[in-house]
Amino acid sequence: MNNSIAIIGSGIVCAIGTDKQQVRESLLTGKTGIGELRYLKSRHKELPVGEVKMSDADLKNALAVSLDREFSRTALLGAYALRQAIEDAGLSPKSLKGKRVTLISGTTVGGTDIAEQYSCGNNTRAIARLVGIDCEVTTISTACSSALNAIILGVRMLLWHETDIVLAGGTEALSMFHLNGFNSLMILDHNVCRPFDATRQGLNLGEGAAYLILERTEDARLRERNIQGYITGWGNRCDAYHQTATSENGEGAFLAMTDALQIAHLQPNAIDYVNAHGTGTPDNDKSESTALRRVFANKLPPISSTKSFTGHTTSASGSIEAVICLIAMQGRFIPGNYGWENSTAECIVPAEFTAEKDLHHVLCNSFGFGGNDSSLVISDRELPCCPHREEPSPTSEYTIAGENEITQPEELKELSRYLPSMETRRMCKITKAAFLTSIRVMETAGITSPDAIIIATQYGMLENGGKILDTIQEQGEEGISPTLFMQSTHNTLAGALAIHFDCHGYNITYSQGEESLQWAIRDAKRLICEGKAKNVLVGLHNEMPPKFKAVLDGQGLNETHEIYSKSIIVKSI
Amino acid sequence: MEELILELKEEIIRVLNLEDLTPEDIDPNAPLFGAGGLGLDSIDVLELIVLLEKRYGIRLASAAEGKTIFTSVGSIAQFVSENRKK
Numbered sequence: 001m002n003n004s005i006a007i008i009g010s011g012i013v014c015a016i017g018t019d020k021q022q023v024r025e026s027l028l029t030g031k032t033g034i035g036e037l038r039y040l041k042s043r044h045k046e047l048p049v050g051e052v053k054m055s056d057a058d059l060k061n062a063l064a065v066s067l068d069r070e071f072s073r074t075a076l077l078g079a080y081a082l083r084q085a086i087e088d089a090g091l092s093p094k095s096l097k098g099k100r101v102t103l104i105s106g107t108t109v110g111g112t113d114i115a116e117q118y119s120c121g122n123n124t125r126a127i128a129r130l131v132g133i134d135c136e137v138t139t140i141s142t143a144c145s146s147a148l149n150a151i152i153l154g155v156r157m158l159l160w161h162e163t164d165i166v167l168a169g170g171t172e173a174l175s176m177f178h179l180n181g182f183n184s185l186m187i188l189d190h191n192v193c194r195p196f197d198a199t200r201q202g203l204n205l206g207e208g209a210a211y212l213i214l215e216r217t218e219d220a221r222l223r224e225r226n227i228q229g230y231i232t233g234w235g236n237r238c239d240a241y242h243q244t245a246t247s248e249n250g251e252g253a254f255l256a257m258t259d260a261l262q263i264a265h266l267q268p269n270a271i272d273y274v275n276a277h278g279t280g281t282p283d284n285d286k287s288e289s290t291a292l293r294r295v296f297a298n299k300l301p302p303i304s305s306t307k308s309f310t311g312h313t314t315s316a317s318g319s320i321e322a323v324i325c326l327i328a329m330q331g332r333f334i335p336g337n338y339g340w341e342n343s344t345a346e347c348i349v350p351a352e353f354t355a356e357k358d359l360h361h362v363l364c365n366s367f368g369f370g371g372n373d374s375s376l377v378i379s380d381r382e383l384p385c386c387p388h389r390e391e392p393s394p395t396s397e398y399t400i401a402g403e404n405e406i407t408q409p410e411e412l413k414e415l416s417r418y419l420p421s422m423e424t425r426r427m428c429k430i431t432k433a434a435f436l437t438s439i440r441v442m443e444t445a446g447i448t449s450p451d452a453i454i455i456a457t458q459y460g461m462l463e464n465g466g467k468i469l470d471t472i473q474e475q476g477e478e479g480i481s482p483t484l485f486m487q488s489t490h491n492t493l494a495g496a497l498a499i500h501f502d503c504h505g506y507n508i509t510y511s512q513g514e515e516s517l518q519w520a521i522r523d524a525k526r527l528i529c530e531g532k533a534k535n536v537l538v539g540l541h542n543e544m545p546p547k548f549k550a551v552l553d554g555q556g557l558n559e560t561h562e563i564y565s566k567s568i569i570v571k572s573i
Numbered sequence: 574m575e576e577l578i579l580e581l582k583e584e585i586i587r588v589l590n591l592e593d594l595t596p597e598d599i600d601p602n603a604p605l606f607g608a609g610g611l612g613l614d615s616i617d618v619l620e621l622i623v624l625l626e627k628r629y630g631i632r633l634a635s636a637a638e639g640k641t642i643f644t645s646v647g648s649i650a651q652f653v654s655e656n657r658k659k
Contacts, residue, residue: 185619186636245615422612425590479627482619 004232004382005155006217008225009089011081012323014208014310015050019084024327027335030353032309034192034204040174043477047188049174050206050311052077063130071130073207074110075123077316078171079130081209085167086131089213089225093132101135102163103128104154105211106146106170108315108489109178119459120490121512127171136163138519141315141460141490141511143368144277145236146170147210148318148376149508152234154214156526164219169211169319177468178314179205180477181485185244193280193312195305195337196289198344203279206311210319212326217382229326231376232361232383233266235259238453238498238507239371244486246283250291252373253277255504257295257363260375264383270361271301271377273334273351275321277365278305279312288365289347301363302351308338318366318374325378329359369486370495372507398528401535401571402444404437409563412436426483428463430543433565434493435500438537442501445569451533452506453494454524456516456540460490463545493541505533516540517566524570539567578650584628585646588620589613601647606640618643630658 012019015033016026026033034050059076060067063083071079082103086092105124124139140150147170154166182188182205189202220227237259239252246253261268277288285305292303306324313320328335336353343349364376406412412432415424418439424432434455442450464484471480486492491509498507506527510519517540524536542564544552549562582596591611604610605617618639625631631653633639642652 184623186622243616421593425592426616479623481623483616486616 003159003384004217004230005158005214006220006225006227007212007229007231007326008215008220008227009085009091009213010211010228010323010326011084011088012208012210012320013052013077013081014210014313014320015052015206016309018052018054020323020327023324024331026309027306027324027327028331028333030336030338032192032338034206034308034311040176040179042176042179044179044183046190047179047183048192048204050204050313051174052208065130071126072110072123073173074107074171075126075130077173077207077209078105078123078127081169081171082127082167082211083131085211085213091213096133096135096165100164101133102154102157102166103133103135103137104140104150104166104168106140106142106150106315106318107172108141108143108146109172109175119511119513121516124512138510138512138515141509142372142507143370143489143491144312144314144317145366145368145372145374146315146318147320148322148364148366148374149236151212151231151319151322151376152236152374153523155231155234158214158216160526164215166214167211168214169209170316171209172207172313172315174205174207176472176477180472180480181468181488184480184482184485187281189280192339193308194339194341195276195278195280195307196285196347196350197340198342200280200282200285202281203307204311206313208310208313208320209316210323212319212322229329230379230382232379233260233264233377234375235263236372236374236506236508238495238504239373240498240502240504241371242499243492243495244369246287246371248287248290250287250294251504252371253288253291253365253367254294256373256375257291257365260363260377264361264377264379266361266377268296269299271363272359273328273362274301274303275325275362275364276303276305277367278307278337280307284367286346292348300348302334302354303348304335304337304350306335321366322364322376322378325362325364329362329378329380332356332358368491369489370491370507371498372491372495398525398570398572401569402441403566403568404441404444405566406433406437407561407564426487428461428487429563430461430463430541430565431487431493431496433563434497434539434541437565437567438497438539441567441569442537445535445571447535447569449501449503450505450535450537450569451503452524452527452536453497453503454520454536454538455491455494455509456520457490457493457509457511458513458516458542459548460511461488461492462543462548464488466545466547493539497537501537521570528570528572535569535571537567538570539565541565574650574654577654578646581646581650581653584624588624589617599646601650602645604645605643625653629653631656
C-alpha cells in the first residue's frame with residue numbers, strides 16, 4: 001500500500017503576483033515585489049515592504065463580498081488564495097460538500113484591527129465562510145513557520161486517515177502591529193533585503209497567503225486528479241536556544257532538515273534545490289548557512305531565498321514558498337536570490353536564476369520565533385514515505401501521566417520557588433502560569449525533558465499584544481517594547497518551555513478557540529502512535545486581561561478566568 | 574552627572590524589570606553585560622535603545638551601536654549627556 005500524499009491544487013497571492021501565473025512570470029523575469037508602503041496606514045514610509053497590490057476593497061470585490069462587511073485583510077487574502085487552490089484542484093465548495101475535508105491555516109497576527117477576528121481561530125473560520133465551505137477547521141500559530149507546520153499537520157492527518165481532503169497553508173497581512181514590532185527589534189532593512197549577502201542588514205516584511213490541496217495519492221489517482229507534486233518528507237524541531245535569535249550551529253534547522261530527508265528516505269545529494277528561509281537578517285542567514293553546511297557538507301545543492309521578491313510574509317511564508325517550489329519544479333527553473341552581490345564566508349553562496357533545470361526533489365525551509373524550525377520535501381514523484389498503520393491506533397498506546405491546573409493569579413508567586421528572578425523578570429502572567437503548571441506536571445511524571453511540546457491557547461498573549469496596540473495608539477508608532485513584541489506570538493510559551501526543558505523535539509501551538517486543547521491532545525497521541533515521542537508536554541494556557549474581557553462580555557461571551565493554565569503529560573505505554 | 578547616573582539606574586531597573594535591585598546595588602563602572610556584571614543580554618540592548626529614544630530623544634542606528642555605548646551605567650551617562658535632545 002502506498003502512503004504518499006499528492007498535491008492536487010495550489011493557490012497563491014503575494015507581492016509578486018495574485019496568482020501562480022503572475023508569480024511565475026516575476027520569478028522568471030527577476031522582478032521584485034518590494035517597494036514603498038501603499039495600503040498600510042503607517043508612518044514608516046522609510047521601510048520597504050512587499051505588499052499585495054490589491055486594496056481590501058479589491059479583495060472584497062474579487063470575493064463577491066459586500067464592502068460594508070467587516071473582514072480582516074488576513075482573512076481576505078487567505079480566502080483569495082484558498083479559492084484559487086480549490087479551483088486549481090478542479091474542486092468547488094459544492095463538490096466538497098459532504099466529504100471529510102479539513103482546513104488547516106497558519107496565522108499569527110490575524111486581525112488585530114477587528115476585535116472578533118483578533119483570534120487566529122476565528123480568522124480561519126472567516127476564511128472558510130468567505131470561500132463557502134463548511135468543514136473541520138484548525139489553526140496553527142507558530143509565528144513565521146505557521147504555514148509550513150499547517151501543511152505538515154495536513155499530511156499526517158491524511159496518512160492516519162483522519163480526513164480525506166486537506167486544504168493547508170497560511171495567511172498574514174501586513175499590520176501596524178508587526179511592522180512596528182519588527183522595527184523595534186531593529187532587524188528591518190531600509191533598502192531591498194539581500195539574503196546571504198555580506199552587506200545584508202535585515203528583512204523586509206511582506207504579506208500574502210498560499211494554500212495547497214492535498215489528498216492521499218491512491219485517492220487522487222482514483223479520482224483522476226491532476227497531480228502537481230508530492231509531499232515526501234517533513235520535519236519540525238525546536239532550536240531551544242533563544243526567543244528570537246538563532247543558535248550558532250543552527251541546531252533546530254539542522255534537525256528539521258535531517259528529519260525531512262529521513263522520512264523521504266533521501267540522501268542529501270538527491271535534493272536538487274533548497275528554498276531557504278533566508279530572511280536577510282545577519283543572524284538567520286549565518287545560522288541557516290551553518291545548518292545547510294552541516295546537512296549537505298561540501299556538496300551544497302543550488303540554494304536561494306525568494307524573500308527579496310516577496311518580502312518576509314511571516315506566518316504565510318511556509319506555504320508561499322512551498323508553492324514557489326512547486327512553480328519552479330513545474331517550470332523547470334531555479335529561482336534566483338534577487339539582490340545578492342557580495343559573498344561572505346559566514347553564508348552560503350546562493351544560486352543564480354537557472355532555466356531548464358529538472359527539479360526532482362526540493363527542500364523548503366521555514367523558521368519562526370521561539371526557534372520553531374520546519375522543513376518540507378516536495379518531489380515530482382511518489383516516494384514511500386514513513387510507515388503508518390491503516391487505522392488510528394488503539395487508545396491503549398497512550399496515557400495521561402499527570403495533570404496540573406492554575407486558575408488564580410495569586411498562585412503565580414509560587415514560581416519563585418523554582419526559578420530565579422533574572423529568569424522570570426520578563427514573564428507576563430500567562431507565561432508564569434505556563435511555567436508553573438509545566439514544571440509541576442513534569443515533576444509529577446518524573447520527566448526532566450519531554451520529547452515534544454504541544455501548546456493550546458485560545459487567544460494567545462493578550463496582555464503583551466494589548467500593551468503593544470495601546471502604545472501604537474497612544475504614542476503614534478513610537479517606543480514599542482521589543483521585549484513585549486518578541487513575547488507576543490502565540491508560540492511564545494512553547495518556545496520558552498522548550499528552552500527551559502532543553503527540548504529540541506516537535507513544538508507546535510494550536511489556537512482554535514475552545515477546541516484548541518482537543519487539537520493539541522489529538523496531536524500528542526498522533527505523535528506517540530508515529531513513534532516520534534514517548535512523552536509529550538501538553539498545555540492549555542489562556543489569559544483574559546480586563547480590556548479584552550470587556551469586549552467579549554459585550555459579545556455575550558462571559559470569560560470568567562483572568563488566568564487559566566493546565567499542563568498534562570501524554571505518555572506512551 | 575551624579576543626578577543623571579541615578580536617574581539612569583532607576584530607569585534601567587524599571588524598563589528591564591530588575592525588581593530585586595536598588596540603584597545602590599549597581600556600580601556605575603561595572604559591566605552591564607556578560608559574566609561579572611548585571612548579566613544583561615541582547616534583548617536588554619534593544620530596550621535601552623527604546624529608553625534613549627523615548628527619554629532623551631537619541632536615536633541609534635543599530636543594535637551593534639548600542640552594544641558599544643551600553644558598557645556600563647557610567648558610559649551611558651556620558652553618551653546621554655553629550656547627545657541628549659531632551
